[in-house]
Amino acid sequence: MSVIEDSIQPPPYKIVLLGESSVGKTSLVHRFTSNTFDVHIANTIGAAFITKLYTSHSDANRKVKFEIWDTAGQERYRSLTPMYYRNAKVALICIDLSNFESTFHTAKYWIQQLELNNSSNADDKPIEIHLIGTKYDLVQSQTTPKISQEDIETKVNELIESHGNIVKFHTTSSKEGTGIVELFEDIVVAIDDDFFKSYYDKAQSETDVQGGPIGSILNARHAATSGCC
Amino acid sequence: MSNGFRARLGSISTIQSARSLFPTTTVEPTTAVTFTNVEPNLIGTESTYTPSVTDSEGFLANSGLLTDDEVSDYFQQPDEDLSEMLTDLIRHTPEEPTSAKQSFLDVNIFPNPYDLDEEEFYKRHIEISKEDELFHDKLKQFFILSNAGKPIYSMNGSDEIIIGYMGVITTIISTFEENMNEEIYSISVGDMKIVALNKSPLILVSISKIAHEQPNVLLSQLNMLYNYLLSIISKPTIDRNFHNKLNYDLRRILTQLDFHNLDCLCMKMTYGLTSYDSFNYYISQLLNASLQQIKISYTARQRLNKILLDSKRMRQNSDDKETDLGADLLFSILSVNSKIVSFMKPKNHNLTNQDLTLLFSIINSSKSDISNDETSEDMWFPICMPNFNPNGFLYVFVKTIILQTTPVTITLLSSNKNSFYQIRQISNYIIHKLTKPKMLSKLTKELHESNTLAILREVPISHFIYKNKALNQFVMSDTDNSVNSVLQLSYFYNTLYHTKASQMKTIGSLNIKKFSYTRWTVDEAVITGFMLSDNNYEFYCLCNYQINSKELIGHCIKVIKWCEKNYNRLFIGNGVSFT
Numbered sequence: 001m002s003v004i005e006d007s008i009q010p011p012p013y014k015i016v017l018l019g020e021s022s023v024g025k026t027s028l029v030h031r032f033t034s035n036t037f038d039v040h041i042a043n044t045i046g047a048a049f050i051t052k053l054y055t056s057h058s059d060a061n062r063k064v065k066f067e068i069w070d071t072a073g074q075e076r077y078r079s080l081t082p083m084y085y086r087n088a089k090v091a092l093i094c095i096d097l098s099n100f101e102s103t104f105h106t107a108k109y110w111i112q113q114l115e116l117n118n119s120s121n122a123d124d125k126p127i128e129i130h131l132i133g134t135k136y137d138l139v140q141s142q143t144t145p146k147i148s149q150e151d152i153e154t155k156v157n158e159l160i161e162s163h164g165n166i167v168k169f170h171t172t173s174s175k176e177g178t179g180i181v182e183l184f185e186d187i188v189v190a191i192d193d194d195f196f197k198s199y200y201d202k203a204q205s206e207t208d209v210q211g212g213p214i215g216s217i218l219n220a221r222h223a224a225t226s227g228c229c
Numbered sequence: 230m231s232n233g234f235r236a237r238l239g240s241i242s243t244i245q246s247a248r249s250l251f252p253t254t255t256v257e258p259t260t261a262v263t264f265t266n267v268e269p270n271l272i273g274t275e276s277t278y279t280p281s282v283t284d285s286e287g288f289l290a291n292s293g294l295l296t297d298d299e300v301s302d303y304f305q306q307p308d309e310d311l312s313e314m315l316t317d318l319i320r321h322t323p324e325e326p327t328s329a330k331q332s333f334l335d336v337n338i339f340p341n342p343y344d345l346d347e348e349e350f351y352k353r354h355i356e357i358s359k360e361d362e363l364f365h366d367k368l369k370q371f372f373i374l375s376n377a378g379k380p381i382y383s384m385n386g387s388d389e390i391i392i393g394y395m396g397v398i399t400t401i402i403s404t405f406e407e408n409m410n411e412e413i414y415s416i417s418v419g420d421m422k423i424v425a426l427n428k429s430p431l432i433l434v435s436i437s438k439i440a441h442e443q444p445n446v447l448l449s450q451l452n453m454l455y456n457y458l459l460s461i462i463s464k465p466t467i468d469r470n471f472h473n474k475l476n477y478d479l480r481r482i483l484t485q486l487d488f489h490n491l492d493c494l495c496m497k498m499t500y501g502l503t504s505y506d507s508f509n510y511y512i513s514q515l516l517n518a519s520l521q522q523i524k525i526s527y528t529a530r531q532r533l534n535k536i537l538l539d540s541k542r543m544r545q546n547s548d549d550k551e552t553d554l555g556a557d558l559l560f561s562i563l564s565v566n567s568k569i570v571s572f573m574k575p576k577n578h579n580l581t582n583q584d585l586t587l588l589f590s591i592i593n594s595s596k597s598d599i600s601n602d603e604t605s606e607d608m609w610f611p612i613c614m615p616n617f618n619p620n621g622f623l624y625v626f627v628k629t630i631i632l633q634t635t636p637v638t639i640t641l642l643s644s645n646k647n648s649f650y651q652i653r654q655i656s657n658y659i660i661h662k663l664t665k666p667k668m669l670s671k672l673t674k675e676l677h678e679s680n681t682l683a684i685l686r687e688v689p690i691s692h693f694i695y696k697n698k699a700l701n702q703f704v705m706s707d708t709d710n711s712v713n714s715v716l717q718l719s720y721f722y723n724t725l726y727h728t729k730a731s732q733m734k735t736i737g738s739l740n741i742k743k744f745s746y747t748r749w750t751v752d753e754a755v756i757t758g759f760m761l762s763d764n765n766y767e768f769y770c771l772c773n774y775q776i777n778s779k780e781l782i783g784h785c786i787k788v789i790k791w792c793e794k795n796y797n798r799l800f801i802g803n804g805v806s807f808t
Contacts, residue, residue: 021484043486045595046610046625049649072610074484076462080611083647 010053010063011199013191016085016127018114019094020106021073024134027174028094029070032184037175044072047084056188057181062196064188073106085117090187091127095156097171098138100147104155107131111163118165128190129166130183131156137173331751333716339368339439340420351712355500357492361390369499370436373454373491374398376429377476382454382488384495398434402427415444426451430471431458431479439499441723449514450498453583456615457494460587461487463613465620490594497590501719506567506593508708508715510586515719515726516696516767518582519703523568524679527797529671533571534805536662537561540655541573541807554654557645559623563659564638565676567593572804579803581616582701588612592627592640605630607656609649612642626652630660633673637663682706684791688784692718693770695792697800698762704792704799718771721749725758725769740764746778761785766792 017025026044030036033052048070056062069084071077085091093110096103111129118126133152139145160166168186172179332347341350354368364386372391373382378399383391402425415424420440424447426433433451458467462482470477496502501511509521541555560580561573567589574580580588591612608627613619626641626649639659641652662668685693685706696703708718730743740763747758757772759781768789772781792799 042489042595043484045486045591046608049607049609049653050605070606072484074482076482076484077611080609080646083649 008200008203010065011196012051012067013064013090013187014067014069014088015090015092015187016069016071016088017092017094018071018081018085018107018110019073019132020096020103023073023094023096023099023103024174025073025092025094026070028092028132028134028172028180029068031174031177031180033068035177037177039175043074044070046077046080047071054184054188057185058189062188062191064191066184081113082117085114085127088127089125089191091129092132092183093129094132094134096135097133097152098135098142100152100155108159111159111166114165115163126165129163130187131160131166131169132183133169133171135173135175136171136178137175331717331754333713333720335751336717336720336749338441338716338720347713355502357496358385359387361387364390368438369495370434371450371454371491371495372398372432372434372436373458374432374434375471375477375479376432379476379478381431381479381483382491384492398425398432401425402432415447417444422447424448424451426455428455430467431455437499441720441727442499443727446515450495453498453514453587454491454494456583456587457487457491457590459615459619460591460613463620463622464615486594490591493594494590501715502712504593505710506589508710508718509567509705510590511715511719512694512703512705512722513582513586515722516694516703517701518586519696519701520582520585521568522702522704522800523565523570523676524682524704524795524798525570525675529675530571530797530801532668533563533672534573536659537563537571537573538805538807539662540658543655543658545654552651554651556651557643557648558641558652558655559644560640560642561655561659562638562640562642564589564640565635565679569801569804570637570676572801574804574806576806576808578617580614584614584616588614588625588640592625592638607653611646614642622646624648624652626656628656628660630663632663632669632676635673635676637672637676684788688787689772689774689776690770690781690784690788691773693768693785693788694722695789695799696767697796698765698767700800700802702800702802721747721756721758721771722769725760725771728760730760730762757781759785761789768792 017029019025021043026041026048027037029048029050030038030041033050050066050068050070052066052068054064054066069088071081071084091110091114093107094103095107114127114129133156139149156169160169167190170179170183170186172183174180334341334345334347334350339350339354343349343353345353353363353366358364358367367385369384371382371384372380372394374380374395376399378395380388380391380395406427415422417423420438422437422442422444424435424437424444426448433455435447435451437447458479462479466482467479470479470482493504493507497504497507497510498514501508513519513521540561541558543554545552545554559575559578561571562569562585563571569585592608595608605628608625610625611622612625613622617623624643624646626643627638629636629638631637639656641656643652663672682704692706692708694703694705708714725745725747728745728747730745733742733744742761742763744762745760749756749758755774757774757776759770759772761768761782766789768785770785770788
């Protein structure tokens with residue numbers, strides 16, 4: 001694209017991860033952001049906010065700065081979650097494939113919560129939901145799975161059909177690193193062209209006025225320093 | 230675990246490696262009293278080694294220890310150039326220590342009835358185990374239960390084995406409460422001490438078979454566990470849940486991480502194990518919740534403080550509206566490995582050392598590997614600071630950046646749960662300032678050097694702690710964090726701390742100096758512990774060989790003077806306040 005677009009930071013694109021405690025939300029994020037995996041990862045307290053620049057493999061012009069909210073699954077943090085999905089474009093709701101029943105139940109809870117949020121924010125575009133089946137490697141090694149692959153697929157498909165905001169179901173393994181880049185690639189490819197266009201148009205006009213979004217931060221910094229005696 | 234433990238044991242060195250300059254063999258015996266008995270018991274006791282003022286003359290003369298007058302002489306020396314005074318004390322030819330490295334088992338810190346080796350002993354008696362098999366072998370137990378006798382947490386063992394004890398505990402406690410109208414506090418049975426803390430609707434109990442753990446220490450440990458629960462759930466939530474339902478199960482709102490954190494706290498408080506900052510934590514608790522400090526130049530500290538103050542005043546203009554980004558910001562902390570480098574607080578409020586220690590424990594428990602800048606994480610979580618406000622939550626922003634090789638952690642506490650993005654901008658401003666080339670090079674150089682306290686190159690002291698009493702802050706030599714070293718050091722300092730001190734003769738002075746002197750012989754090796762304090766400081770040190778006491782005191786005075794001279798570099802004081 002143009003030179004100006006190169007000098008402007010890619011647009012932020014907010015994603016929130018939701019789901020039962022220990023389904024593998026943090027592992028998924030770590031696999032995506034740093035390509036690492038740790039079996040003994042600690043529980044998340046509250047939430048973690050991670051940013052990652054990402055350029056689509058199929059189209060180099062599709063470049064975003066992912067702002068990912070990795071939330072804690074525990075119930076006692078639920079009062080904080082509205083802040084995490086406010087303005088989020090995409091929600092990744094995680095289901096542990098090796099512990100399907102209970103994590104699927106919690107996933108439904110989050111879908112309801114997001115729908116409530118969508119209906120109260122009529123002017124915003126509703127959050128798109130991706131269902132993520134995690135720990136696929138564990139399912140493959142199970143000799144007698146509690147629930148068959150077919151049953152899982154049936155249940156997930158029923159859910160997708162009854163909720164319009166669910167875009168897709170992805171099967172992933174953070175341990176083996178499968179399905180994760182594909183997931184984020186899917187997300188970037190699906191972004192509206194209008195989203196990029198309006199972002200760069202706006203950024204361009206701001207650059208003309210006061211030196212761009214970076215400029216406004218620097219202005220703020222200047223104000224902070226000069227305001228001190 | 231077992232492999233890791235073996236590897237760590239392999240490199241055990243206690244304080245011996247920390248100072249290898251002085252071979253034990255070259256040191257002459259300093260006392261007329263000889264210790265033929267190599268039983269590695271604590272030899273220095275009140276009666277022999279810490280003479281009271283009245284009988285000091287005779288003993289000290291015989292033993293070759295300094296007399297009070299001689300000690301006072303040291304304090305009256307004019308402040309001549311220290312380096313000159315030091316030169317003759319510095320020995321220039323380092324030699325390898327001759328004796329083998331000792332094991333914590335040789336020091337007889339704990340009874341070893343089955344004559345186990347280090348690793349077996351650790352597994353059987355120390356390491357946390359939720360299996361019932363070794364339950365009764367553990368030296369330490371912690372229980373948290375509800376008034377109704379419902380178990381909430383147990384350091385060791387499964388529900389099946391502990392449930393019977395829960396009944397006994399609630400019965401004893403309620404009997405005391407109802408019949409005698411007073412709270413039960415501690416019981417001693419043989420070598421075993423049992424201490425209970427009644428924080429209705431919760432009861433906390435500790436049982437210790439460790440000889441050097443005093444009941445008051447056990448009580449403060451219980452308070453720490455209680456504060457941990459408050460910090461994550463807060464007092465009103467606990468009360469509300471139990472008010473609605475007397476047999477409420479608190480475990481429902483605790484997470485795996487909480488149980489893991491409680492385990493870590495138990496190990497830290499009891500042994501100073503097993504993470505990189507747990508020995509520091511142990512010493513901090515021993516010294517009455519003192520805060521460990523890091524050495525950094527006064528100007529650098531001032532600059533960091535200024536960055537924090539400036540960031541608090543940040544404003545942002547957008548859409549013709551000016552927002553005060555720092556409106557909800559209450560406390561800002563810059564720290565390196567849980568040691569505070571810079572601190573900002575409101576003028577009329579503060580966080581207590583206990584709260585800060587708790588905060589760092591929680592931050593560390595969830596710290597993931599820090600990757601490169603582009604993908605590093607910001608943490609955002611609620612916490613209740615029990616001494617600040619037990620009824621409400623603060624919201625904590627945490628980000629760790631790597632300056633060259635040193636991890637610097639930015640911790641910002643806000644009163645508003647929705648202020649994440651504002652607080653994040655403040656953090657970005659701080660990072661922007663810290664990573665400016667000039668600041669960056671100055672800071673990284675200083676932080677790199679702060680790891681070693683220069684004075685230790687000049688004196689043959691293996692390990693020391695200097696605490697400023699007014700600030701309740703301390704500095705300490707670096708410690709090798711192996712299991713063996715930590716177990717020994719925590720034992721030595723604990724014993725030294727609790728050894729009754731003698732008062733020095735001071736005429737017409739209100740500044741009372743106290744000292745105590747302890748010696749352990751372990752096989753061939755001798756460890757000397759020395760404590761010196763006055764109204765302003767407490768100083769503790771260990772020397773890994775038999776040293777002439779006069780010489781030792783000289784070295785101690787030198788370190789103390791160095792600490793006093795470097796006051797501004799060593800201590801953060803009260804940080805900076807905004808109004």
